[in-house]
Amino acid sequence: MEKTIEVHVQKNELPLQPGQSVNNFTRELGDMVRGHLSKKLKLDSINKGDDSAHVWISDTFSDTVVAEVSTFQKSKTPSHDRKFFAVAYGRDNAGVLKLGDPVEVVRRVTFVPKTPVLKSITTCAVSKSFWHGVL
Secondary structure, eight states: OOOBBBBOOOOOOOOOOOTTHHHHHHHHHHHHHHHHHHTTTTGGGSSTTOOEEEEEEEEOSSSSEEEEEEEEEEESSEEEEEEEEEEEEEOOTTTTTEEEOOOEEOOOOOOOOHHHHHHOOOOOBBBBBTSSSOO
16 A cells, blocks of 8 residues: 655745845855844953854744854853854845844754654655645
């Protein structure tokens, strides 16, 4: 007996400029978010001597970026602090990217057991009316 599973893929609508690639957009957005967080969280005041702060982009969604901010302190009592911040973004009427205020968020990851039915799937049918991209 042939088993079928339906796969739904939802594409995010990123606010790309005409002709702009996704890679170019995420690089531009990441640079803006790093500068924005450095200013809002006063990270430049931490980057002195042996102390440092770093910002990494963890996830990019259609209207929000999640960034990890890690601070390393070697002076006084050595420590490492790691926080996540969500920053909303969008384009104004002139097409300029605008960023919202950072909001501290908590990262949660959930692992679920594989179900036995997934091991017995022999065919995977995808509804072409729903997804028009390359699979």
